[in-house]
Amino acid sequence: MIGVVSGKGGVGKTSLVASLATLINKDPALKTIIIDCDVDAPNLALILPSKSNNDIKREDVYNTLKATFENEKCTHCKRCIDEQFCEFNALSWDDVNRIPQLNYLSCEGCGACKVLCPENAFIINPVKSGEIISYISDMGAPLIYGKTRLGSTTSGKLVTECKSYIKNIENFEEYNMVLIDGPPGIGCPVIATVSGLDYVITITEPTPSGLHDLIRAIEVIKQFGIPFGIIINKADLKSPFQKEFKQYIDETGFDIIGRIPFDFSIAKAMSFAQSVVEYDPKSKASIAINEIYLKLKKAFLN
Protein backbone atom coordinates (compact mmCIF):
# COMPACT_ATOMS: atom_id res chain seq x y z
CA MET A 1 0.00 0.00 0.00
CA ILE A 2 1.39 3.35 -1.09
CA GLY A 3 -0.12 6.70 -0.15
CA VAL A 4 0.40 10.29 -1.23
CA VAL A 5 0.19 13.05 1.39
CA SER A 6 1.46 16.61 1.52
CA GLY A 7 0.53 18.52 4.65
CA LYS A 8 -0.32 21.59 2.58
CA GLY A 9 -3.32 21.41 0.30
CA GLY A 10 -3.31 22.16 -3.40
CA VAL A 11 0.26 21.10 -4.08
CA GLY A 12 -0.64 18.35 -6.53
CA LYS A 13 -1.53 15.14 -4.68
CA THR A 14 -4.50 14.29 -6.87
CA SER A 15 -2.82 15.32 -10.12
CA LEU A 16 0.12 13.08 -9.29
CA VAL A 17 -2.04 10.10 -8.29
CA ALA A 18 -4.06 10.47 -11.50
CA SER A 19 -0.88 10.37 -13.59
CA LEU A 20 0.62 7.45 -11.67
CA ALA A 21 -2.69 5.60 -12.05
CA THR A 22 -2.59 6.16 -15.81
CA LEU A 23 0.95 4.81 -16.07
CA ILE A 24 0.27 1.84 -13.80
CA ASN A 25 -2.72 0.86 -15.88
CA LYS A 26 -0.58 0.54 -18.98
CA ASP A 27 1.90 -1.61 -17.11
CA PRO A 28 1.22 -5.35 -17.09
CA ALA A 29 3.54 -5.84 -14.07
CA LEU A 30 1.22 -3.97 -11.73
CA LYS A 31 -2.41 -4.55 -10.89
CA THR A 32 -3.66 -1.76 -8.75
CA ILE A 33 -6.63 -0.59 -6.70
CA ILE A 34 -6.89 3.19 -6.33
CA ILE A 35 -8.41 4.83 -3.24
CA ASP A 36 -9.24 8.52 -2.74
CA CYS A 37 -9.04 9.07 1.03
CA ASP A 38 -9.68 12.83 0.84
CA VAL A 39 -13.20 12.18 2.07
CA ASP A 40 -13.92 15.88 2.63
CA ALA A 41 -13.19 16.82 -0.96
CA PRO A 42 -12.84 13.71 -3.10
CA ASN A 43 -11.71 14.80 -6.57
CA LEU A 44 -9.95 11.85 -8.12
CA ALA A 45 -13.19 10.47 -9.57
CA LEU A 46 -13.30 13.48 -11.92
CA ILE A 47 -10.19 12.20 -13.69
CA LEU A 48 -10.89 8.51 -13.26
CA PRO A 49 -14.57 8.22 -14.15
CA SER A 50 -16.44 4.97 -14.29
CA LYS A 51 -16.25 2.72 -17.35
CA SER A 52 -20.00 2.33 -17.36
CA ASN A 53 -22.45 4.11 -15.13
CA ASN A 54 -24.18 0.84 -14.36
CA ASP A 55 -21.54 -0.63 -12.12
CA ILE A 56 -21.16 2.23 -9.63
CA LYS A 57 -21.65 0.80 -6.16
CA ARG A 58 -22.69 3.08 -3.33
CA GLU A 59 -22.72 1.98 0.25
CA ASP A 60 -23.87 4.13 3.14
CA VAL A 61 -21.58 4.08 6.16
CA TYR A 62 -23.06 4.34 9.62
CA ASN A 63 -20.09 4.67 11.90
CA THR A 64 -20.90 7.96 13.59
CA LEU A 65 -22.64 7.62 16.95
CA LYS A 66 -25.04 10.27 18.24
CA ALA A 67 -27.13 10.54 21.40
CA THR A 68 -30.87 11.08 21.46
CA PHE A 69 -33.04 11.82 24.49
CA GLU A 70 -36.35 10.30 25.52
CA ASN A 71 -38.26 13.12 27.16
CA GLU A 72 -40.85 10.91 28.80
CA LYS A 73 -38.23 9.10 30.90
CA CYS A 74 -36.82 12.33 32.33
CA THR A 75 -37.43 13.02 36.03
CA HIS A 76 -35.92 16.53 35.68
CA CYS A 77 -33.16 15.78 38.19
CA LYS A 78 -30.76 17.87 36.09
CA ARG A 79 -27.81 15.73 37.13
CA CYS A 80 -26.68 15.54 33.50
CA ILE A 81 -25.99 19.27 33.65
CA ASP A 82 -24.97 19.68 37.28
CA GLU A 83 -22.51 16.78 37.15
CA GLN A 84 -21.40 17.61 33.60
CA PHE A 85 -22.02 14.23 31.99
CA CYS A 86 -20.91 15.66 28.64
CA GLU A 87 -17.37 16.90 28.05
CA PHE A 88 -18.17 18.20 24.56
CA ASN A 89 -20.71 20.92 25.40
CA ALA A 90 -23.44 18.95 23.67
CA LEU A 91 -25.82 19.13 26.65
CA SER A 92 -27.58 22.29 27.78
CA TRP A 93 -30.62 22.84 29.98
CA ASP A 94 -33.99 23.84 28.61
CA ASP A 95 -35.40 25.94 31.46
CA VAL A 96 -38.92 25.99 30.08
CA ASN A 97 -39.44 22.26 29.73
CA ARG A 98 -36.85 21.36 32.39
CA ILE A 99 -35.15 18.81 30.18
CA PRO A 100 -31.68 18.61 28.67
CA GLN A 101 -31.19 19.71 25.11
CA LEU A 102 -28.77 17.96 22.79
CA ASN A 103 -26.54 19.74 20.33
CA TYR A 104 -26.29 17.31 17.44
CA LEU A 105 -23.09 18.72 15.95
CA SER A 106 -21.18 18.76 19.23
CA CYS A 107 -22.20 15.25 20.28
CA GLU A 108 -19.34 12.76 19.95
CA GLY A 109 -21.50 9.73 20.69
CA CYS A 110 -19.21 8.69 23.54
CA GLY A 111 -22.16 7.36 25.52
CA ALA A 112 -21.22 9.00 28.81
CA CYS A 113 -24.72 10.49 29.16
CA LYS A 114 -26.31 7.10 28.46
CA VAL A 115 -24.25 5.35 31.12
CA LEU A 116 -24.52 8.09 33.73
CA CYS A 117 -28.21 9.06 33.48
CA PRO A 118 -30.02 7.37 36.41
CA GLU A 119 -33.22 7.10 34.34
CA ASN A 120 -31.57 5.69 31.19
CA ALA A 121 -33.15 8.48 29.19
CA PHE A 122 -30.30 8.77 26.67
CA ILE A 123 -29.92 6.44 23.72
CA ILE A 124 -26.90 6.14 21.43
CA ASN A 125 -27.57 5.35 17.80
CA PRO A 126 -25.37 5.08 14.74
CA VAL A 127 -26.13 7.70 12.09
CA LYS A 128 -25.00 8.01 8.51
CA SER A 129 -21.49 9.43 8.37
CA GLY A 130 -20.98 9.24 4.66
CA GLU A 131 -20.80 6.86 1.77
CA ILE A 132 -18.26 4.74 -0.02
CA ILE A 133 -18.42 4.72 -3.78
CA SER A 134 -16.59 2.16 -5.89
CA TYR A 135 -16.38 1.21 -9.54
CA ILE A 136 -14.08 0.07 -12.29
CA SER A 137 -12.56 3.21 -13.80
CA ASP A 138 -12.43 3.75 -17.54
CA MET A 139 -8.75 2.95 -17.53
CA GLY A 140 -9.32 -0.40 -15.87
CA ALA A 141 -8.29 -0.07 -12.24
CA PRO A 142 -10.97 -0.17 -9.54
CA LEU A 143 -11.48 3.16 -7.76
CA ILE A 144 -12.78 3.47 -4.20
CA TYR A 145 -13.59 6.77 -2.61
CA GLY A 146 -15.36 8.02 0.46
CA LYS A 147 -17.49 11.09 0.85
CA THR A 148 -18.44 12.43 4.27
CA ARG A 149 -21.95 13.51 5.01
CA LEU A 150 -21.54 17.20 5.81
CA GLY A 151 -21.66 17.81 9.55
CA SER A 152 -20.94 14.22 10.46
CA THR A 153 -17.54 15.00 12.04
CA THR A 154 -15.85 11.65 11.55
CA SER A 155 -13.57 11.87 8.52
CA GLY A 156 -10.93 9.62 10.09
CA LYS A 157 -13.29 6.69 10.59
CA LEU A 158 -14.55 6.95 7.03
CA VAL A 159 -10.95 6.90 5.74
CA THR A 160 -10.36 3.65 7.62
CA GLU A 161 -13.55 2.20 6.12
CA CYS A 162 -12.39 3.16 2.61
CA LYS A 163 -9.08 1.40 3.10
CA SER A 164 -10.68 -1.78 4.37
CA TYR A 165 -13.20 -1.68 1.51
CA ILE A 166 -10.59 -3.16 -0.87
CA LYS A 167 -11.63 -6.66 0.21
CA ASN A 168 -15.00 -6.01 -1.43
CA ILE A 169 -13.37 -5.60 -4.83
CA GLU A 170 -13.92 -8.63 -7.01
CA ASN A 171 -10.86 -10.93 -7.04
CA PHE A 172 -8.99 -8.54 -4.82
CA GLU A 173 -6.25 -11.14 -4.14
CA GLU A 174 -5.11 -10.67 -7.73
CA TYR A 175 -4.07 -7.09 -7.12
CA ASN A 176 -0.50 -6.44 -6.08
CA MET A 177 -0.69 -2.74 -5.30
CA VAL A 178 -2.98 -0.19 -3.63
CA LEU A 179 -2.39 3.48 -4.43
CA ILE A 180 -3.96 6.05 -2.10
CA ASP A 181 -4.63 9.76 -2.64
CA GLY A 182 -4.52 11.32 0.82
CA PRO A 183 -6.21 14.34 2.42
CA PRO A 184 -4.38 17.60 3.24
CA GLY A 185 -3.36 18.42 6.80
CA ILE A 186 -1.81 16.24 9.48
CA GLY A 187 -4.82 15.49 11.69
CA CYS A 188 -7.22 12.62 12.15
CA PRO A 189 -7.94 11.74 8.47
CA VAL A 190 -4.23 11.90 7.56
CA ILE A 191 -3.27 9.67 10.48
CA ALA A 192 -5.99 7.22 9.39
CA THR A 193 -4.65 7.34 5.81
CA VAL A 194 -0.98 6.82 6.68
CA SER A 195 -1.58 4.10 9.27
CA GLY A 196 -0.60 0.69 7.90
CA LEU A 197 1.00 1.90 4.65
CA ASP A 198 4.19 0.36 3.30
CA TYR A 199 5.47 3.56 1.76
CA VAL A 200 4.44 7.22 1.76
CA ILE A 201 5.04 9.66 -1.07
CA THR A 202 5.06 13.23 0.19
CA ILE A 203 4.61 16.02 -2.31
CA THR A 204 5.40 19.67 -1.74
CA GLU A 205 6.29 22.95 -3.45
CA PRO A 206 9.26 25.27 -2.84
CA THR A 207 7.41 27.88 -0.78
CA PRO A 208 7.70 28.60 2.97
CA SER A 209 4.26 27.14 3.69
CA GLY A 210 4.94 24.13 1.45
CA LEU A 211 8.09 23.31 3.42
CA HIS A 212 6.55 24.10 6.82
CA ASP A 213 3.62 21.77 6.17
CA LEU A 214 5.86 19.08 4.68
CA ILE A 215 7.99 18.99 7.83
CA ARG A 216 4.88 18.54 9.97
CA ALA A 217 3.58 15.76 7.72
CA ILE A 218 6.95 13.99 7.91
CA GLU A 219 6.81 14.14 11.71
CA VAL A 220 3.56 12.19 11.58
CA ILE A 221 4.92 9.64 9.09
CA LYS A 222 8.03 9.13 11.23
CA GLN A 223 5.86 8.33 14.25
CA PHE A 224 4.56 5.37 12.29
CA GLY A 225 8.08 4.43 11.19
CA ILE A 226 7.00 4.21 7.56
CA PRO A 227 9.62 4.84 4.82
CA PHE A 228 8.90 7.90 2.70
CA GLY A 229 10.26 9.99 -0.14
CA ILE A 230 9.64 13.52 -1.39
CA ILE A 231 8.41 14.81 -4.73
CA ILE A 232 8.93 18.51 -5.36
CA ASN A 233 6.17 19.95 -7.53
CA LYS A 234 6.48 23.32 -9.27
CA ALA A 235 10.17 22.64 -8.67
CA ASP A 236 11.37 25.55 -10.82
CA LEU A 237 8.91 28.10 -9.38
CA LYS A 238 10.30 31.64 -9.52
CA SER A 239 10.51 31.85 -5.77
CA PRO A 240 13.00 33.73 -3.59
CA PHE A 241 12.61 30.82 -1.21
CA GLN A 242 14.27 28.28 -3.53
CA LYS A 243 17.69 28.60 -1.91
CA GLU A 244 16.45 28.10 1.63
CA PHE A 245 14.26 25.24 0.48
CA LYS A 246 17.14 23.45 -1.25
CA GLN A 247 19.38 23.97 1.75
CA TYR A 248 16.86 22.38 4.09
CA ILE A 249 16.24 19.40 1.84
CA ASP A 250 20.00 18.87 1.34
CA GLU A 251 20.74 19.04 5.05
CA THR A 252 18.10 16.52 6.06
CA GLY A 253 19.25 14.01 3.46
CA PHE A 254 15.63 13.02 2.81
CA ASP A 255 15.10 10.85 -0.23
CA ILE A 256 13.99 12.96 -3.21
CA ILE A 257 11.96 10.78 -5.55
CA GLY A 258 11.76 13.43 -8.23
CA ARG A 259 11.08 16.97 -9.30
CA ILE A 260 8.13 18.09 -11.44
CA PRO A 261 8.64 21.42 -13.20
CA PHE A 262 5.98 24.15 -13.23
CA ASP A 263 4.01 23.32 -16.35
CA PHE A 264 0.72 24.76 -17.59
CA SER A 265 -0.01 21.46 -19.30
CA ILE A 266 -0.96 20.09 -15.85
CA ALA A 267 -3.63 22.75 -15.41
CA LYS A 268 -4.78 22.27 -19.01
CA ALA A 269 -5.04 18.51 -18.53
CA MET A 270 -7.17 19.12 -15.44
CA SER A 271 -9.61 21.29 -17.33
CA PHE A 272 -10.10 18.38 -19.72
CA ALA A 273 -10.41 16.04 -16.72
CA GLN A 274 -7.37 14.06 -17.81
CA SER A 275 -4.09 13.23 -16.18
CA VAL A 276 -1.20 15.15 -17.67
CA VAL A 277 0.58 11.99 -18.90
CA GLU A 278 -2.53 11.17 -20.90
CA TYR A 279 -3.26 14.70 -22.11
CA ASP A 280 0.27 15.62 -23.15
CA PRO A 281 2.76 12.75 -22.73
CA LYS A 282 5.59 14.83 -24.21
CA SER A 283 5.23 17.74 -21.78
CA LYS A 284 8.00 18.53 -19.27
CA ALA A 285 5.76 17.49 -16.41
CA SER A 286 4.84 14.18 -18.04
CA ILE A 287 8.48 13.30 -18.65
CA ALA A 288 9.30 14.04 -15.02
CA ILE A 289 6.34 11.98 -13.76
CA ASN A 290 7.37 9.10 -16.01
CA GLU A 291 10.82 9.08 -14.44
CA ILE A 292 9.26 9.18 -10.98
CA TYR A 293 7.02 6.29 -11.92
CA LEU A 294 9.89 4.12 -13.14
CA LYS A 295 11.85 4.84 -9.99
CA LEU A 296 8.92 3.96 -7.75
CA LYS A 297 8.16 0.82 -9.71
CA LYS A 298 11.72 -0.39 -9.45
CA ALA A 299 11.73 0.18 -5.69
CA PHE A 300 8.29 -1.39 -5.34
CA LEU A 301 9.09 -4.59 -7.26
CA ASN A 302 12.26 -5.06 -5.25
Place this chain on the structure above:
Amino acid sequence: MSDNSKIICITGGKGGTGKTLVAVNLAIMFKNEGKNVLLIDGDVDNPNTYLLLGRKLENNKPVYFFKPKIIEEFCYKCGLCAENCATHALLHVKDAYPIPILTVCSGCKLCYKICPQKAIEEDFKIIGWTYYSTDNNLSLMVGELVPSEARSAAIIENLLERLDDIINKFDIIILDTAPGAHCDVELLINKSDLIIPVTEPTKFGKLDLFRIIELIKLLEKDYRVIINRSSLLGFRELFLKELDENKINILGDIPLDDDIVLSYCQGMPLMDEKNDFNRENEGYKSFQNIFRNLLEWLNNKEVSIEN
Protein backbone atom coordinates in the same frame (compact mmCIF):
# COMPACT_ATOMS: atom_id res chain seq x y z
CA MET B 1 -19.14 48.95 11.64
CA SER B 2 -21.95 46.83 12.98
CA ASP B 3 -21.24 44.37 15.75
CA ASN B 4 -23.63 42.06 13.98
CA SER B 5 -21.25 41.28 11.18
CA LYS B 6 -17.75 41.49 12.35
CA ILE B 7 -16.43 37.94 12.09
CA ILE B 8 -15.42 37.05 8.54
CA CYS B 9 -14.43 33.48 7.74
CA ILE B 10 -12.10 32.62 4.85
CA THR B 11 -12.53 29.03 3.73
CA GLY B 12 -12.75 27.12 0.47
CA GLY B 13 -13.00 23.33 0.58
CA LYS B 14 -10.07 22.64 -1.70
CA GLY B 15 -6.50 23.02 -0.48
CA GLY B 16 -4.07 25.53 -1.94
CA THR B 17 -6.66 27.89 -3.41
CA GLY B 18 -5.34 30.94 -1.56
CA LYS B 19 -7.29 31.04 1.69
CA THR B 20 -4.38 32.22 3.79
CA LEU B 21 -3.26 34.69 1.13
CA VAL B 22 -6.72 36.29 1.17
CA ALA B 23 -7.10 36.17 4.97
CA VAL B 24 -3.74 37.86 5.57
CA ASN B 25 -4.24 40.58 2.97
CA LEU B 26 -7.81 41.36 4.06
CA ALA B 27 -6.57 41.71 7.63
CA ILE B 28 -3.85 44.09 6.42
CA MET B 29 -6.33 46.18 4.42
CA PHE B 30 -8.63 46.58 7.43
CA LYS B 31 -5.58 47.61 9.44
CA ASN B 32 -4.67 50.13 6.73
CA GLU B 33 -8.15 51.63 7.23
CA GLY B 34 -7.35 52.20 10.89
CA LYS B 35 -9.40 49.30 12.19
CA ASN B 36 -8.26 47.17 15.10
CA VAL B 37 -8.03 43.73 13.51
CA LEU B 38 -7.68 40.23 14.87
CA LEU B 39 -6.57 37.51 12.46
CA ILE B 40 -7.15 33.97 13.70
CA ASP B 41 -5.39 31.05 12.06
CA GLY B 42 -7.75 28.13 12.44
CA ASP B 43 -5.84 25.80 10.13
CA VAL B 44 -4.36 24.12 13.19
CA ASP B 45 -2.94 21.20 11.20
CA ASN B 46 -0.82 23.61 9.20
CA PRO B 47 -0.98 27.21 10.34
CA ASN B 48 0.71 29.42 7.72
CA THR B 49 -0.57 32.95 8.43
CA TYR B 50 2.48 33.91 10.45
CA LEU B 51 4.78 32.80 7.62
CA LEU B 52 2.94 35.04 5.16
CA LEU B 53 3.01 37.91 7.63
CA GLY B 54 6.70 37.39 8.27
CA ARG B 55 6.03 37.09 12.01
CA LYS B 56 7.19 34.71 14.71
CA LEU B 57 4.85 32.72 16.93
CA GLU B 58 4.75 34.22 20.42
CA ASN B 59 3.07 33.82 23.81
CA ASN B 60 2.26 30.17 23.55
CA LYS B 61 -0.34 28.56 25.74
CA PRO B 62 -0.68 24.79 25.86
CA VAL B 63 -3.92 23.09 24.92
CA TYR B 64 -4.46 20.27 27.37
CA PHE B 65 -6.44 17.16 26.72
CA PHE B 66 -7.69 14.61 29.22
CA LYS B 67 -5.95 11.32 29.68
CA PRO B 68 -6.92 8.70 32.26
CA LYS B 69 -4.40 7.79 34.92
CA ILE B 70 -4.90 4.42 36.58
CA ILE B 71 -4.13 4.38 40.33
CA GLU B 72 -3.15 0.77 40.74
CA GLU B 73 -3.44 0.53 44.51
CA PHE B 74 -7.15 1.46 44.31
CA CYS B 75 -8.01 -0.56 41.20
CA TYR B 76 -9.97 -3.81 41.68
CA LYS B 77 -9.45 -4.78 38.00
CA CYS B 78 -13.24 -5.00 37.60
CA GLY B 79 -13.10 -3.85 33.98
CA LEU B 80 -16.13 -1.53 34.21
CA CYS B 81 -14.12 1.35 32.67
CA ALA B 82 -13.06 -0.71 29.64
CA GLU B 83 -16.55 -2.14 29.20
CA ASN B 84 -18.08 1.33 28.91
CA CYS B 85 -15.41 3.01 26.81
CA ALA B 86 -17.02 3.77 23.45
CA THR B 87 -13.74 4.14 21.56
CA HIS B 88 -12.06 1.11 23.19
CA ALA B 89 -9.36 3.31 24.60
CA LEU B 90 -8.99 1.11 27.68
CA LEU B 91 -7.67 -2.37 27.28
CA HIS B 92 -8.66 -4.76 30.05
CA VAL B 93 -7.56 -8.34 30.34
CA LYS B 94 -8.93 -10.42 33.21
CA ASP B 95 -7.01 -9.97 36.46
CA ALA B 96 -4.89 -7.16 35.04
CA TYR B 97 -4.98 -3.40 35.39
CA PRO B 98 -6.64 -1.58 32.49
CA ILE B 99 -4.21 -0.06 29.98
CA PRO B 100 -5.13 3.29 28.37
CA ILE B 101 -4.63 3.56 24.60
CA LEU B 102 -4.35 7.31 24.33
CA THR B 103 -4.44 7.59 20.54
CA VAL B 104 -8.10 6.56 20.45
CA CYS B 105 -9.27 8.23 23.69
CA SER B 106 -12.07 10.73 22.98
CA GLY B 107 -11.60 12.52 26.29
CA CYS B 108 -15.17 11.88 27.43
CA LYS B 109 -13.94 11.13 30.98
CA LEU B 110 -16.59 8.45 31.46
CA CYS B 111 -14.00 6.05 32.91
CA TYR B 112 -13.02 8.63 35.48
CA LYS B 113 -16.65 9.33 36.33
CA ILE B 114 -17.84 5.74 36.71
CA CYS B 115 -14.92 4.00 38.43
CA PRO B 116 -16.44 2.65 41.67
CA GLN B 117 -13.02 2.68 43.35
CA LYS B 118 -12.04 6.17 42.21
CA ALA B 119 -8.99 4.46 40.78
CA ILE B 120 -8.90 6.68 37.69
CA GLU B 121 -7.57 10.19 38.01
CA GLU B 122 -7.80 13.06 35.56
CA ASP B 123 -4.44 13.59 33.93
CA PHE B 124 -3.64 15.78 30.96
CA LYS B 125 -1.40 15.81 27.93
CA ILE B 126 -0.54 18.69 25.62
CA ILE B 127 -2.08 18.20 22.18
CA GLY B 128 -1.37 21.64 20.78
CA TRP B 129 -0.65 25.30 21.35
CA THR B 130 -2.30 28.63 20.85
CA TYR B 131 -0.27 31.77 20.22
CA TYR B 132 -1.21 35.40 20.47
CA SER B 133 0.65 38.54 19.46
CA THR B 134 -0.25 42.16 18.82
CA ASP B 135 1.54 44.47 16.45
CA ASN B 136 0.35 47.77 15.14
CA ASN B 137 -3.43 47.20 15.23
CA LEU B 138 -3.09 43.76 13.74
CA SER B 139 -3.30 41.00 16.32
CA LEU B 140 -2.67 37.40 15.41
CA MET B 141 -3.99 34.32 17.16
CA VAL B 142 -2.74 30.96 15.93
CA GLY B 143 -3.71 27.42 16.83
CA GLU B 144 -1.25 24.60 16.24
CA LEU B 145 -1.74 20.86 16.60
CA VAL B 146 1.16 18.74 17.85
CA PRO B 147 2.05 16.38 14.97
CA SER B 148 0.63 12.88 15.38
CA GLU B 149 -2.18 14.15 17.62
CA ALA B 150 -5.60 13.80 16.03
CA ARG B 151 -7.97 16.03 18.02
CA SER B 152 -7.60 19.23 16.04
CA ALA B 153 -11.16 20.34 16.89
CA ALA B 154 -10.13 20.68 20.55
CA ILE B 155 -7.57 23.31 19.49
CA ILE B 156 -10.23 25.19 17.52
CA GLU B 157 -12.53 25.19 20.55
CA ASN B 158 -9.68 26.55 22.60
CA LEU B 159 -9.10 29.34 20.05
CA LEU B 160 -12.77 30.25 20.07
CA GLU B 161 -12.80 30.40 23.87
CA ARG B 162 -9.78 32.69 23.79
CA LEU B 163 -11.59 34.80 21.19
CA ASP B 164 -14.66 35.19 23.39
CA ASP B 165 -12.50 36.75 26.11
CA ILE B 166 -11.11 39.49 23.87
CA ILE B 167 -13.67 39.89 21.09
CA ASN B 168 -14.78 43.35 22.27
CA LYS B 169 -11.32 44.80 21.76
CA PHE B 170 -11.57 44.43 17.98
CA ASP B 171 -13.42 46.10 15.13
CA ILE B 172 -13.10 43.14 12.83
CA ILE B 173 -12.07 39.49 13.10
CA ILE B 174 -10.79 37.41 10.19
CA LEU B 175 -10.79 33.62 10.53
CA ASP B 176 -8.64 31.46 8.27
CA THR B 177 -9.72 27.81 8.04
CA ALA B 178 -8.17 24.51 7.02
CA PRO B 179 -9.08 22.97 3.67
CA GLY B 180 -11.91 20.45 3.69
CA ALA B 181 -15.40 20.52 5.15
CA HIS B 182 -14.83 18.67 8.40
CA CYS B 183 -15.55 19.60 12.02
CA ASP B 184 -12.69 22.13 12.33
CA VAL B 185 -13.99 24.12 9.38
CA GLU B 186 -17.57 23.75 10.51
CA LEU B 187 -16.84 25.16 13.98
CA LEU B 188 -15.24 28.26 12.47
CA ILE B 189 -17.95 28.85 9.86
CA ASN B 190 -20.54 28.48 12.59
CA LYS B 191 -18.84 31.18 14.65
CA SER B 192 -18.73 33.67 11.75
CA ASP B 193 -21.11 36.23 10.30
CA LEU B 194 -19.87 36.36 6.71
CA ILE B 195 -18.19 33.55 4.81
CA ILE B 196 -15.76 33.98 1.91
CA PRO B 197 -14.90 30.73 0.14
CA VAL B 198 -11.78 31.09 -2.02
CA THR B 199 -11.75 28.92 -5.13
CA GLU B 200 -9.95 28.54 -8.43
CA PRO B 201 -11.44 28.10 -11.91
CA THR B 202 -10.70 24.39 -12.31
CA LYS B 203 -12.92 21.33 -12.16
CA PHE B 204 -11.54 20.41 -8.74
CA GLY B 205 -12.06 23.95 -7.52
CA LYS B 206 -15.68 23.90 -8.61
CA LEU B 207 -16.48 20.52 -7.08
CA ASP B 208 -15.00 21.48 -3.70
CA LEU B 209 -16.57 24.94 -3.81
CA PHE B 210 -20.04 23.48 -4.29
CA ARG B 211 -19.43 21.17 -1.35
CA ILE B 212 -18.32 23.92 1.01
CA ILE B 213 -21.30 26.04 -0.09
CA GLU B 214 -23.55 23.14 0.82
CA LEU B 215 -22.04 23.23 4.32
CA ILE B 216 -22.37 27.03 4.53
CA LYS B 217 -26.04 26.76 3.57
CA LEU B 218 -26.55 24.02 6.15
CA LEU B 219 -25.22 26.44 8.76
CA GLU B 220 -27.42 29.23 7.31
CA LYS B 221 -24.65 31.75 6.67
CA ASP B 222 -24.29 34.50 4.09
CA TYR B 223 -21.38 34.01 1.66
CA ARG B 224 -19.59 35.46 -1.36
CA VAL B 225 -16.89 33.79 -3.39
CA ILE B 226 -13.38 34.90 -4.40
CA ILE B 227 -11.94 33.32 -7.54
CA ASN B 228 -8.17 33.07 -7.30
CA ARG B 229 -5.88 32.43 -10.32
CA SER B 230 -8.81 33.76 -12.30
CA SER B 231 -6.74 34.25 -15.45
CA LEU B 232 -5.94 30.54 -15.58
CA LEU B 233 -6.45 29.17 -19.09
CA GLY B 234 -9.38 31.38 -19.89
CA PHE B 235 -11.53 28.80 -18.12
CA ARG B 236 -12.85 31.76 -16.16
CA GLU B 237 -15.83 32.54 -18.41
CA LEU B 238 -17.20 29.03 -18.22
CA PHE B 239 -16.60 28.89 -14.48
CA LEU B 240 -18.33 32.24 -13.95
CA LYS B 241 -21.28 31.05 -16.00
CA GLU B 242 -21.71 28.00 -13.80
CA LEU B 243 -21.50 30.10 -10.66
CA ASP B 244 -24.07 32.46 -12.12
CA GLU B 245 -26.41 29.59 -12.98
CA ASN B 246 -26.21 28.45 -9.38
CA LYS B 247 -26.86 31.99 -8.13
CA ILE B 248 -23.52 32.19 -6.35
CA ASN B 249 -22.43 35.74 -5.60
CA ILE B 250 -18.85 36.73 -6.35
CA LEU B 251 -16.88 39.14 -4.24
CA GLY B 252 -14.05 39.45 -6.73
CA ASP B 253 -11.23 37.66 -8.46
CA ILE B 254 -7.46 37.53 -8.24
CA PRO B 255 -5.42 36.95 -11.42
CA LEU B 256 -2.14 35.04 -11.61
CA ASP B 257 0.48 37.59 -10.63
CA ASP B 258 4.24 37.40 -10.02
CA ASP B 259 4.07 39.94 -7.18
CA ILE B 260 1.67 37.67 -5.31
CA VAL B 261 4.10 34.73 -5.53
CA LEU B 262 6.94 37.02 -4.48
CA SER B 263 5.10 38.46 -1.50
CA TYR B 264 3.92 34.97 -0.48
CA CYS B 265 7.41 33.50 -0.53
CA GLN B 266 9.05 36.41 1.28
CA GLY B 267 6.57 36.76 4.11
CA MET B 268 5.82 40.33 2.97
CA PRO B 269 2.07 40.77 2.46
CA LEU B 270 1.18 42.32 -0.88
CA MET B 271 -1.19 44.90 0.60
CA ASP B 272 1.07 46.07 3.41
CA GLU B 273 1.88 49.69 2.58
CA LYS B 274 5.44 49.42 3.76
CA ASN B 275 6.22 46.66 1.28
CA ASP B 276 5.99 48.95 -1.72
CA PHE B 277 4.61 46.59 -4.35
CA ASN B 278 3.59 48.20 -7.62
CA ARG B 279 0.06 49.50 -7.11
CA GLU B 280 -0.72 49.33 -10.79
CA ASN B 281 -0.18 45.57 -10.94
CA GLU B 282 -3.19 43.38 -11.55
CA GLY B 283 -2.78 41.47 -8.28
CA TYR B 284 -2.67 44.65 -6.19
CA LYS B 285 -5.67 46.17 -7.96
CA SER B 286 -7.67 42.97 -7.59
CA PHE B 287 -7.25 43.03 -3.81
CA GLN B 288 -8.30 46.68 -3.71
CA ASN B 289 -11.39 45.79 -5.67
CA ILE B 290 -12.20 42.86 -3.40
CA PHE B 291 -11.84 45.08 -0.35
CA ARG B 292 -14.19 47.72 -1.80
CA ASN B 293 -16.78 45.04 -2.51
CA LEU B 294 -16.37 43.63 0.97
CA LEU B 295 -16.95 47.01 2.61
CA GLU B 296 -20.06 47.46 0.50
CA TRP B 297 -21.30 44.01 1.53
CA LEU B 298 -20.68 44.81 5.20
CA ASN B 299 -22.57 48.11 4.83
CA ASN B 300 -25.50 46.40 3.15
CA LYS B 301 -25.58 43.87 5.95
CA GLU B 302 -25.71 46.66 8.48
CA VAL B 303 -28.58 48.39 6.69
CA SER B 304 -30.58 45.20 6.39
CA ILE B 305 -30.06 44.41 10.07
CA GLU B 306 -31.14 47.92 11.13
CA ASN B 307 -34.25 47.67 9.01
